[in-house]
Amino acid sequence: MRDKKMTGYHAASWNEPIIYELGNKGRRGSIIERIEEEVEAAVGDVVEHLPDKMRRKELPKLPELSEPEVVRHFIRLSQQNFGTDSGIIYIGTCTMKYNPKVNEALARSTKIADIHPSQDTETIQGVLEIMYRLKKWLCEISGMDEFSLQPRGGAHAVYTNANVMKAYHKSKGEIDQRNEIITTIVSHPCNAGSPAAAGFKVVTLYPDEETGYPDIEALKGIASKNTAGLMMTDPYDTGVFDPNIEEYVKIVHEVGGLVAIDQANANGILGILRIGDVGADLCHFNLHKSFSAPHGSCGPGSAPIGVKQELSKFLPIPLVEFDGSNYYLDYDRPDSIGKVAGFFGTVPCFLKAYAWIMSMGLEGLGETSEVAVINNNYLIKKLLKIRGVSLPWGKQHPFRLQEARFSLEKMKVDTGVGTDDVNRRIVDFGVQKAFTSHEPWIIPEPFTPEPPETTSKEDLDRFIEIVRQISREAYTDPEIVKMAPHNCSISKIDTSPSTDPKKWAMTWRTYLKKNKK
Amino acid sequence: MPEHPYIPNSVQNIKKEMLDEIGVKSVEELFASVPQEIRIKKKLEIPHTTSEYEVRKKIEELLSKNVTSKEMLTFLGGGCWPHYIPAVCDEINSRSEFVTAYAGDAYSDLGRYQALFEFQSMIADLVSMDVVSFPTYDWGSASGDAIRMAILSTGRNEILVPQTISPERLSVIRSYCEQLANIRVVDYSPETGQLNLEDLKSKISSKTAGIYIENPTYLGFIETEGEEISEIAHNHGALFIAGVEPLSLGILTPPGEYGADIVCGEGQPLGMHMYLGGGLLGFIACHDDEQILSSSGHRFVSITKTERKGEWGFTYVLPERSMLNAREKATTITGTATVLWAITAAAYMSLLGPQGMQELAKVIMQKSNYAIKGISELKGVKTPIFNSPHFKEFIVNFEGTGKTTLEVNKALLKCGIQGGKDITKEFPELGKSALYCVTEVHSKKDIDRLVNTLEEIIG
Numbered sequence: 018m019r020d021k022k023m024t025g026y027h028a029a030s031w032n033e034p035i036i037y038e039l040g041n042k043g044r045r046g047s048i049i050e051r052i053e054e055e056v057e058a059a060v061g062d063v064v065e066h067l068p069d070k071m072r073r074k075e076l077p078k079l080p081e082l083s084e085p086e087v088v089r090h091f092i093r094l095s096q097q098n099f100g101t102d103s104g105i106i107y108i109g110t111c112t113m114k115y116n117p118k119v120n121e122a123l124a125r126s127t128k129i130a131d132i133h134p135s136q137d138t139e140t141i142q143g144v145l146e147i148m149y150r151l152k153k154w155l156c157e158i159s160g161m162d163e164f165s166l167q168p169r170g171g172a173h174a175v176y177t178n179a180n181v182m183k184a185y186h187k188s189k190g191e192i193d194q195r196n197e198i199i200t201t202i203v204s205h206p207c208n209a210g211s212p213a214a215a216g217f218k219v220v221t222l223y224p225d226e227e228t229g230y231p232d233i234e235a236l237k238g239i240a241s242k243n244t245a246g247l248m249m250t251d252p253y254d255t256g257v258f259d260p261n262i263e264e265y266v267k268i269v270h271e272v273g274g275l276v277a278i279d280q281a282n283a284n285g286i287l288g289i290l291r292i293g294d295v296g297a298d299l300c301h302f303n304l305h306k307s308f309s310a311p312h313g314s315c316g317p318g319s320a321p322i323g324v325k326q327e328l329s330k331f332l333p334i335p336l337v338e339f340d341g342s343n344y345y346l347d348y349d350r351p352d353s354i355g356k357v358a359g360f361f362g363t364v365p366c367f368l369k370a371y372a373w374i375m376s377m378g379l380e381g382l383g384e385t386s387e388v389a390v391i392n393n394n395y396l397i398k399k400l401l402k403i404r405g406v407s408l409p410w411g412k413q414h415p416f417r418l419q420e421a422r423f424s425l426e427k428m429k430v431d432t433g434v435g436t437d438d439v440n441r442r443i444v445d446f447g448v449q450k451a452f453t454s455h456e457p458w459i460i461p462e463p464f465t466p467e468p469p470e471t472t473s474k475e476d477l478d479r480f481i482e483i484v485r486q487i488s489r490e491a492y493t494d495p496e497i498v499k500m501a502p503h504n505c506s507i508s509k510i511d512t513s514p515s516t517d518p519k520k521w522a523m524t525w526r527t528y529l530k531k532n533k534k
Numbered sequence: 535m536p537e538h539p540y541i542p543n544s545v546q547n548i549k550k551e552m553l554d555e556i557g558v559k560s561v562e563e564l565f566a567s568v569p570q571e572i573r574i575k576k577k578l579e580i581p582h583t584t585s586e587y588e589v590r591k592k593i594e595e596l597l598s599k600n601v602t603s604k605e606m607l608t609f610l611g612g613g614c615w616p617h618y619i620p621a622v623c624d625e626i627n628s629r630s631e632f633v634t635a636y637a638g639d640a641y642s643d644l645g646r647y648q649a650l651f652e653f654q655s656m657i658a659d660l661v662s663m664d665v666v667s668f669p670t671y672d673w674g675s676a677s678g679d680a681i682r683m684a685i686l687s688t689g690r691n692e693i694l695v696p697q698t699i700s701p702e703r704l705s706v707i708r709s710y711c712e713q714l715a716n717i718r719v720v721d722y723s724p725e726t727g728q729l730n731l732e733d734l735k736s737k738i739s740s741k742t743a744g745i746y747i748e749n750p751t752y753l754g755f756i757e758t759e760g761e762e763i764s765e766i767a768h769n770h771g772a773l774f775i776a777g778v779e780p781l782s783l784g785i786l787t788p789p790g791e792y793g794a795d796i797v798c799g800e801g802q803p804l805g806m807h808m809y810l811g812g813g814l815l816g817f818i819a820c821h822d823d824e825q826i827l828s829s830s831g832h833r834f835v836s837i838t839k840t841e842r843k844g845e846w847g848f849t850y851v852l853p854e855r856s857m858l859n860a861r862e863k864a865t866t867i868t869g870t871a872t873v874l875w876a877i878t879a880a881a882y883m884s885l886l887g888p889q890g891m892q893e894l895a896k897v898i899m900q901k902s903n904y905a906i907k908g909i910s911e912l913k914g915v916k917t918p919i920f921n922s923p924h925f926k927e928f929i930v931n932f933e934g935t936g937k938t939t940l941e942v943n944k945a946l947l948k949c950g951i952q953g954g955k956d957i958t959k960e961f962p963e964l965g966k967s968a969l970y971c972v973t974e975v976h977s978k979k980d981i982d983r984l985v986n987t988l989e990e991i992i993g
Contacts, residue, residue, distance in 0.1 A: 028642070032845060035837070036652045036884050046885035047620055049893040052900050053978040060903040064785050064896055067923050068758050071787050076888035077659045084622060087884050091626045091649065091877070098645030100634030108637055115540055116634050119586050125628065128597035133610040134811030135955045137947055140606065143599030144810055157578050169671040172857060172869035180709060206861045207869055213862035214682075214831075216713030221862075258567040288574065289565060295572050305870065309540075312636035313874030314646040316669075317812070320870075355705035359613055359672040359800075360811025367812075372593055378583030380535035388543050390564050395552045416556075416564045444642045452637075456859045473542035474552060506644040507840045510847035514838045518824050521836040521851050523651070523665045524658035527822055528837050 021494065022503040026447035029096040030506045036090055037525045040082035047084070078526070097506040098314065099449050105476050109420045109452035109465030110205065110254050112284045112306035117376060120309065120369040129368055134360040138345050144364065145344035148337045151371045152321070158374075158382070159280065159300055160293025161323030165332040167362040171281040172207035174301035174320035175248060177333065178277045179215035180354045181299060181324065182246045184331040185275060188352065195245040195274070201231050203257075204250035206455045208279055212248055223459070229410035230259045236268050244274035251278050251292070252285055254455070254465065256393065256417030257410065266296035275299065275328075281320065283307040284469055285390050285418025288383035299324045304363075308370035319366035333357050388470040389419050392477060396468055397421050399481045403488045405431060409460050420467035422460050429462045434491035434498045436462045441509070442490070442501035446483045535583065603808070607980055608952040611927045611971025612752065613673060613700055614811050615803055617781070618975055620885050623805035627878040640848045646873060647848035650835045653880040660783045660883070660891070661797045662790030663819035667832035669876040670868050673800035674703045676816030677746060677777050678710025679832065679866070680798040683820070684744030684773040686865055687829035691715045692741040696729050697722050700752035701960045703777075707746075710867065715743060727755045727920030734766055744773040744796075749789065750782055753961075753969065754902075754927030755920050764793025780804055780817075782925045784895030796820045805882030806875050815875040831855055831866020894974060895925075901981065902926045902972035908985035909970075914992055919964060926973055930954060933965040935992045943968070945991040951984060 064072065082090070099106070106113040123129075132141055152164040168174035179198065186192045198212035201222045209219045220239055222231040230253075240247075247269045252258040259265075266276050277299035278292045284307050292300045304310040305318035312318065324332060334353045335346035346361075377385060394416050400406050405428025408421060429435040440450035454463035468477055490497045500509065514520035522528035537544045543552065549561070558564060584592075603616045610616070627633070632646065640647045654666035670676050681693050693715045695704060708717060721733040729747060738745070745767045749757045757763075760776065767774040776789035778799040789797045801815035802808070820826045827834065833850050840847040850856075857864035886894060906928050909917045914934030918924055932942055943953040954968035961967065972981065 033648065035648070035655075035846060036880075037655065045887055045889055046622075047890050049886075049890055050618070050897055050974045052897050056900055056904045056978050059907055060900050062896075063899045063903050063923075067756070067785070070761060070792070071756060071758050071923075073783065073785055073787050073892075076892055077656075077662075077783065077788070079656055079659055079886070079888045079891065080884050081887045081889075082884055084885065087881060088622055088625070090884070091622075091881050092629070094645035094649050094877075095626070095629035095631040096645065097643075097648075098629075098631040098635050099638055099642040100631045102630040102634045106636070106638075111636050113634075113636060117540060119590055121628070121633065123590065123593050123597070125624070126594070126597055127602055127604060128594075128600050130807035130809055130813075131602040131604050131616075132600050132810050133603055133608055133616065133808050133952070134614055135610045135612060136601070136608070136952055137943065140601035140947070140952070141810065143596040146596055146599070147593070154580055157580060169675075169872075170868060170870035173671065173675075173867055176867045177709075183713075206857055206859075206864075209861040210831075210857035210864040211867060214865060214867050219862035260567055260569050263569075263572060286568070288578070290568055290572060291574055294574070303870075311633045312870070313872075314632050314635045314643070314877065315637060315873040316871040317671075317875060318870040355709055356674065356702055357706060357709045359674045359702065359706070359814050362812065364810040364812025368593070372589050375581060375584045375589045375592070376540070376586065377538070379578055379580040381538050381541075381583045382578075382580065384535055384538055384541055384544055387561050388541050388549070391549060391552050391556070391561060392543060394556045394558075394564050398556050414567065416558075416566065418565075418567075440639070441641060444638070449638050449642055456861065470541045470543070474548055476542075502641045505641040507641065507845050507847055508842040509840060510640060510849055511839045511841070512849045514836045515849050515851055515853060518822070520838070521834075523654050523667075523822075523834045523836050523851065525652075525655035525837075526658055527664045530664075 022497055024446045024504055027504045028506045031093045031097060033093045035525060036080045039086060039090060040080050042081055044081045044083045046082050046087045104447050105480055106449035107451055107466035107468050107480065108449060109467040110282055112282050112467060112469050114309055114469040115471035116309055116311040117373065120372040123372055124365040124368050142344055145337055147371050148367055149339050149344050151367050152337065154374050155302060155321055155323060159323045160291030161300060162326040163329035163332060164321050164323045165336060166321045166367055167333045167358050168320045168322055169358050169363050170316060170318045171303050171320045172211050173357065174322050175207045175211035175279060176215055177322055177357045178299045178301065179212040179217060181328055181331045182275050183215065184354050185328055186245055194242060197243045198245055199239060199247045201249045202459060203253040203255055205254060205279055205281065208248040208250060217245060229257055229413050230261060233261055233264055236265055240268050240272045242272060244269060244272050246275035246277060248277045249279065252418045255422040256420045257414045258418055262295050281306055282419060285386050287386045289386055298328060304366045304370040309373040310366040310369040317363045319363040385470045392468040392472055393417055393420055396466060396477055400484060403485050404492060405488050420465055422454060423464040424460050425462040425464050428488065428491055432491040432495045434495050436464050438498045439487055442487050442498045443483060445502050445504040448480060448483055606950055606952050607983065609954050609970045609972065609984065610952060612955045612969050613800060614808050615971055615973060616808060616975050617803050617973050619805055619807060622885055623878050623882050626881045627874055632874060632877055647835055649877040649880050650873065651837055651848055653876040654835060656880060656883040657817050658819060660780050660788065661778060661819050662788035663797055664822040665834065666817060666819045667830060667834050669872045670816035670818065671872060672814035672816045673777060674706030676798035676818050677703060678707045680775050680796045680818055681707060681711050681744060681746060682714065682865060683796055683826060683829040684775060685714045687826050688743040688773060690741055690743035693717050693743055694720050694737055694745045696720055696747055698727060698751045698753050699748060726922045727753060728757060728759055728922060729763060731759065731762060738766060738770045738772065740770065742770055742772040744775050746775040746777065748777040750779055750925040753929055754924045755922035756786065756925060760792035781895055781898065784891035801875065801879045804879035806878060815872045815879060827852060828855060829865065831857060831864045832868065897974050898926045901976055902928065905972040905981045908981060909988065912989055912992060927969055927971045929964060929967050930970050931965055931967045939966050939968045942991060946987060949987045951987055
């Protein structure tokens with residue numbers, strides 16, 4: 018009889034040892050450049066001249082492998098990893114779109130890889146021109162007046178924006194009074210975490226049960242002379258666009274606060290709406306989401322921030338500028354908040370986003386959001402026909418932009434199978450898990466897939482069939498789902514070391530110590 | 535618009551079929567929630583859709599204006615350094631399974647979890663500490679986060695940093711920590727560059743959360759009093775934080791052995807291209823101490839078991855600390871990190887192994903000291919400024935030549951050489967100076983050419 022757990026897919030399963038278990042004493046994976054005899058003769062064994070206490074006594078206990086062993090090990094690890102090139106990835110809020118190969122090829126060019134940030138600017142005109150034009154395009158796409166490319170991830174960008182707000186209020190002499198940031202619970206959590214890390218008190222608005230977005234009166238109630246600003250995501254992580262955004266901007270501006278709208282995931286509004294036109298003072302884009310730079314297994318990413326003219330003097334140094342004949346780095350910015358990262362940011366991502374904007378063009382930007390939104394609403398329509406799947410605020414907001422946050426609460430109540438089980442089972446089909454929700458789960462058993470524009474209808478249909486199959490399993494043979502995964506690189510993980518100091522081991526040496534090996 | 539190659543459903547018939555299924559007449563109905571008044575009215579100034587051929591041609595034309603460190607002899611360091619990158623590193627970080635993945639669990643993304651655990655393990659062995667976190671953006675953000683950990687775990691609000699720190703890094707630290715602590719600068723000895731221990735003793739107090747030092751320092755010399763500094767810190771109940779360049783640890787005593795409580799540093803030399811400073815990779819290490827771990831918002835990958843005997847699994851430690859879980863109670867500024875570079879660093883460290891790390895560090899130190907020797911013989915030029923051992927960087931002072939550093943660098947550039955970083959403005963007390971960097975990629979011939987060209991320029 019056919020094994021019901023089998024799906025026609027099986028991940029590579031190498032049972033690959035930890036690299037410290039591989040190799041053999043004395044093996045080496047590289048030959049170091051030989052020192053010329055004249056150099057040796059001139060300076061001698063410099064190490065001997067180090068004070069004894071600064072001379073390393075024991076070699077670092079790194080593994081000892083030959084080159085082919087190293088390559089095989091990491092290739093095997095890569096085979097047990099799942100990227101957008103491997104198959105369907107609809108992790109919501111992450112915009113897992115296709116990463117064009119030409120962009121990768123260009124970014125591997127020695128002409129961008131092997132340049133130093135402190136080179137004379139006359140020797141880096143090409144890359145500076147790309148950075149300058151990219152920032153101009155981002156201004157045009159967002160409706161902002163100036164961009165800094167320096168922040169290196171979404172949370173980092175929100176942090177930088179919080180620091181810009183601080184500098185602004187300081188310049189007005191109001192920083193002691195303005196110590197509150199307002200956010201909404203359906204915004205990405207960095208809109209709460211980053212301003213808190215920057216020293217602000219964070220006040221969170223919850224959606225109204227009826228409408229699915231915060232009550233305008235509630236915002237009026239908390240906006241005050243203590244408000245430094247509003248930091249929120251729009252469209253929300255639920256795929257709902259909050260149409261009151263203009264009203265929020267007005268309320269916050271009236272009390273003297275600033276408004277930063279998180280545009281990390283702009284895939285539903287590119288070419289449709291510019292947050293700058295709505296009155297936002299600050300925003301950021303994630304180049305590794307909407308602008309096709311790859312996610313790199315969790316970075317390096319890039320999250321440029323955009324601001325209105327009034328705030329541009331506070332942006333991190335330097336800014337890339339053009340004097341009519343040459344591109345240059347402007348450090349002469351006395352009001353700047355200084356630096357938030359080394360040098361200028363994640364340069365290879367700039368190149369990839371630049372290439373993507375060229376490839377898409379004005380027409381393609383609009384097409385991106387149009388198709389992403391069609392894909393998502395097609396998915397909504399079909400998934401809602403599956404037993405156990407519902408869409409909170411579905412009546413008020415039947416159509417969503419880039420993604421939707423479903424609930425599997427009914428399935429959980431009916432069968433005991435919840436989101437975590439479904440996400441562990443879905444990978445058995447050669448599909449990446451969908452996102453659940455950031456904490457707290459205001460929607461029970463949240464399930465947030467996001468099908469970007471680079472997904473095909475055939476893939477959507479396949480994804481829908483898989484969810485239907487899992488629902489069927491939940492209602493007929495729930496153990497299959499609860500015991501999943503069955504066809505992955507590894508079986509169910511013992512997560513108890515997560516919270517047990519006696520068991521956790523973040524390094525091989527600690528693992529050996531704790532297990533007396 | 536015509537069908538786009540990146541958008542499978544840009545075909546009109548497919549769109550129509552999908553809209554029919556959804557039950558709407560036009561795509562406009564799906565966007566109904568976005569009020570008309572705030573939609574884009576004007577035509578954006580973005581170029582038209584461009585073919586792959588043209589994209590490539592135009593970008594290659596732009597890139598051709600850059601001059602690389604392979605085309606021009608370059609002696610720049612200061613936080614981003616030219617090193618040889620084994621082909622294996624580029625091969626591994628080009629694997630699309632790594633490049634295009636993001637945030638799956640270990641069931642689908644076992645590879646990146648294991649590579650991260652191996653990265654953490656190898657950094658731990660280099661710096662001699664028990665815990666290493668998920669990678670972060672760069673040395674600046676790593677030192678900012680390390681200092682935040684010291685402040686939050688001690689509950690104190692003053693931090694001491696050396697005057698010799700990279701001003702750009704100090705600026706990042708200020709951006710990360712100023713709201714939490716007063717950052718005070720400790721003086722250095724003008725003869726040796728070493729941290730002035732008397733000044734340190736006069737500034738440290740029961741308010742001090744931690745002392746941060748760098749080794750090798752931004753100015754290239756080796757801070758040799760780590761043990762004493764650590765003792766002074768610990769006598770006052772403060773933490774000792776060391777920022778390190780990892781290749782130097784092939785020959786230098788690891789900070790874990792001279793008393794560091796938290797170690798951070800820059801991983802770019804471990805197999806990353808410079809990318810105009812875009813190839814940076816920060817790391818943070820600490821002791822296996824719950825209080826310190828809890829003060830960090832970073833993820834930590836732990837090894838664990840699975841239901842199948844003999845199989846390795848991986849899980850995050852104390853996940854409730856992360857921003858994704860704790861929102862405003864989190865203490866981190868990092869979401870998306872630099873994992874592709876951490877995987878690359880893991881490949882690099884396993885290629886070099888213990889022997890390779892030691893040999894490489896020695897070659898670098900020999901070559902830079904050869905350059906110091908050659909340049910120091912030039913008339914009017916002074917190097918090194920500090921009477922201390924130097925690893926791969928050193929200051930060259932041009933006061934005695936009658937030329938500014940900028941003039942010297944412009945003249946070098948005319949001869950196809952990019953001189954050291956001009957630090958005249960960063961460290962005015964050191965006069966007209968540049969920070970030079972020499973690594974394994976510089977041959978004797980290259981160094982001799984620099985010395986000879988400098989001699990001609992100085993006259």
